[in-house]
Amino acid sequence: MFLYDIIKMLYSPLKAFREILANPKIRGPIIIVIISLLLTMGTHYMSASKHYIEIITPATRVAWTNMTNPSSIWTSNAPPENITATAVSHEMLVGNYSVNALISNNDTIWLKTTRIETINCSENSEFRTFYYKLMYNNAELQNASTANLRLYSLKNESRYFEFNLLSNEKYLGPNAMWIDANVSLSDSGWVPVNSPDWSNITGIEFRLGFSNATALTLRLNDLHFGGKYESYVSIIGSTALLTGEIIDLTVDTLLYWTIFAAMVWLSLKVFSGESSLKTLMIVIGYVFVVAFVREPLNMLLISQLPIVYFPFSATVFLNRQLLSAREIETAPAMIASVYEKNWYPTAVYPILNMVIPVLFATWTIALVVIAVKTLQGFSWKKAVLIAIIAYSMTFFLHAMMRALMLSA
Numbered sequence: 001m002f003l004y005d006i007i008k009m010l011y012s013p014l015k016a017f018r019e020i021l022a023n024p025k026i027r028g029p030i031i032i033v034i035i036s037l038l039l040t041m042g043t044h045y046m047s048a049s050k051h052y053i054e055i056i057t058p059a060t061r062v063a064w065t066n067m068t069n070p071s072s073i074w075t076s077n078a079p080p081e082n083i084t085a086t087a088v089s090h091e092m093l094v095g096n097y098s099v100n101a102l103i104s105n106n107d108t109i110w111l112k113t114t115r116i117e118t119i120n121c122s123e124n125s126e127f128r129t130f131y132y133k134l135m136y137n138n139a140e141l142q143n144a145s146t147a148n149l150r151l152y153s154l155k156n157e158s159r160y161f162e163f164n165l166l167s168n169e170k171y172l173g174p175n176a177m178w179i180d181a182n183v184s185l186s187d188s189g190w191v192p193v194n195s196p197d198w199s200n201i202t203g204i205e206f207r208l209g210f211s212n213a214t215a216l217t218l219r220l221n222d223l224h225f226g227g228k229y230e231s232y233v234s235i236i237g238s239t240a241l242l243t244g245e246i247i248d249l250t251v252d253t254l255l256y257w258t259i260f261a262a263m264v265w266l267s268l269k270v271f272s273g274e275s276s277l278k279t280l281m282i283v284i285g286y287v288f289v290v291a292f293v294r295e296p297l298n299m300l301l302i303s304q305l306p307i308v309y310f311p312f313s314a315t316v317f318l319n320r321q322l323l324s325a326r327e328i329e330t331a332p333a334m335i336a337s338v339y340e341k342n343w344y345p346t347a348v349y350p351i352l353n354m355v356i357p358v359l360f361a362t363w364t365i366a367l368v369v370i371a372v373k374t375l376q377g378f379s380w381k382k383a384v385l386i387a388i389i390a391y392s393m394t395f396f397l398h399a400m401m402r403a404l405m406l407s408a
Contacts, residue, residue, distance in 0.1 A: 006032065009289045013367055017374040020286060021279070029285020036291030037253050041245045043298045045233070048241060050305055052229040054312040057119055057127055073115040076218075078103035083111075086219060091325040092180050093133060098221035107209060109136070109216040114152055114203035119225050121151075121185050122199040128185045129227035132220060135178040136208055139215035144208045147172045149183065152203030153196030160205075161190045161198070178221075180326075185227075201225075222324070229309050251405075256398050260284045263390040263397070264368065271386055273376045283371045287364055294360045301352045308342045310335065365391050 008016035020028075076083050078101040086100035101111050121127050130151070136144060147165035165171040167189050173179035185198065208218060233241055261280040268275055313323060316331040323331070343349045368387035372378060378386070 006289055006292070009286055009367075010292070013370050014374065017283070017286075017371050020282070021371075021374055024279050024282045026278070026282055026285070029282050029288070033253060033257060033285055033288050036288040036295070037246075037249050039291050039295035040253075041242065041249055043295050043302065044245050044249070045242065046299045046302045048232045048236075050302060050307050051232040052307055052309045053232055053235055053315055054226050054310065055228045055230050055235075056131075056224045056226040056312050057228075074099050074101070074111055074113050076101040076103070076111050077106070077109060088221065090178055091329075092178055092327075094222040094322065094324045094327075098133075098219045100217065100219045102215070102217050104215045105213050106216055107211070107213045108207065109218045110205060110207035111218050111220060112150075112203065112205035114155065114157065116202060116204065119201040120199045121201050121225060122197075123186075125199065126228035127225045129182050129225065130185060131182045131222065131224050131226055132206075133178060133180050133222045134172070134206065135176065135217075135219045137176045137217040138210055140212060141175050142210050142212065142214070143175050144172060145211050146207075146209035148207045150203075150205040150207070151185075151196075151201050152205070153198075154200050155202045156194075157203070159194040159196040160203075161185075161192055161196050163187070163190050165206075178219075182226075226312055252402065255401060256394070257281065257284055257288070259397050259401070260287075260390065260394045263393040264372070264386070267386045267390040267393075268372070268376065270389075271378070271382060273372075273378065273386070275375055279375070283375070284368075287367045287371070290360050290363050290367070294356065298352065298356065301348050301356070304348045305346060305352075306342055308338050310338055314338070361391070 008019075074083055082102040084100050084102075085097040088094075088096055088098055099111065101109060103109050119127060130149075132149075138144075144166070149163045149165055149171075150160045151163075152160045163171075163183055165183075171179075171181050171183060204223060206218065206220065208216070210216065236244075258281075261277060261284045264280050264284065265275065265277050267273075311334070313327045314331045314334040316323065316328055320328060365384075365387045368390060369380070369383045372383040372386050373380060376383075
């Protein structure tokens with residue numbers, strides 16, 4: 001009987017509602033809502049599989065942030081007592097400290113560490129980008145005349161890759177200005193010295209030179225390797241993702257179901273109609289049958305979308321505590337730009353985000369119209385008005401309550 005009701009709801013809803021309301025039972029709607037919830041979860045899973053997130057190494061940015069705290073792992077041409085962990089106060093910096101070196105009356109300053117875990121930066125590893133934040137200060141306000149980044153290999157300081165940071169202004173800012181930069185390890189500007197190995201990077205050095213000797217400061221923050229992307233599903237884990245989705249969707253679906261039934265009940269009252277909330281919960285439960293068509297169609301359309309790649313700095317939803325204040329502020333615009341570049345131009349996207357929502361909202365309202373007509377015997381005009389009012393109120397109340405729940 002239950003499958004018969006579902007099939008009839010899809011091709012003959014007027015007859016289906018007559019039979020359902022003649023003997024209303026809650027079991028059928030509960031099963032329909034559960035199936036619609038599972039189908040919606042499938043859509044979310046499909047969407048998550050299209051999202052790839054940049055992975056950094058070590059596994060969390062905290063490890064690199066902490067690395068710039070203990071000055072004991074760094075060496076410099078500055079005196080040991082002048083290599084310090086300096087408190088972070090700039091909005092673009094990450095963590096609580098930056099490593100700081102200060103030297104007097106010199107035309108060169110460098111900071112180096114060879115006490116990092118071995119990083120595989122070979123082509124196959126895909127860790128092909130080095131990120132850093134850097135600021136230098138010259139007492140005579142001179143900009144650097146030479147600036148090189150070295151990546152040591154095989155725990156041997158005579159074997160390294162060297163890159164000229166003055167080859168592009170994006171790699172080194174002017175005097176006394178923090179710069180947030182990244183260098184591609186695939187750039188042809190890298191010069192190998194003594195046969196280093198990209199699969200075995202074991203140290204980092206920044207070396208800056210100036211035309212005149214004076215007091216020099218060099219500060220580093222948020223050093224990490226990235227450029228490798230993994231799917232959101234694999235990062236979170238299928239079990240954790242599905243568990244989170246089922247909890248979230250269950251709460252959301254029950255909220256929507258209750259609000260919708262209540263709004264139909266309230267709208268009926270306004271038009272002098274009468275029905276129990278239990279009966280309306282049953283009616284709205286059957287309306288969820290639209291998901292049986294909508295969600296498979298959504299999954300099919302999403303499968304046609306290209307994969308989207310998000311940089312680590314845009315992953316507010318995953319790594320808020322690992323981002324700088326500026327990254328948190330700019331992440332929403334960065335996320336939007338990724339969608340704008342990759343999804344908006346596709347033929348599928350407008351169908352998925354405009355045609356489908358309007359089409360199935362119309363179908364939902366039509367089913368409520370038929371239910372109200374069957375239940376109350378109102379004219380079609382009055383039933384349409386009640387359905388539109390109830391649906392509109394549900395849309396806004398559900399969105400408002402959803403926003404409050406997410407902000408709590």
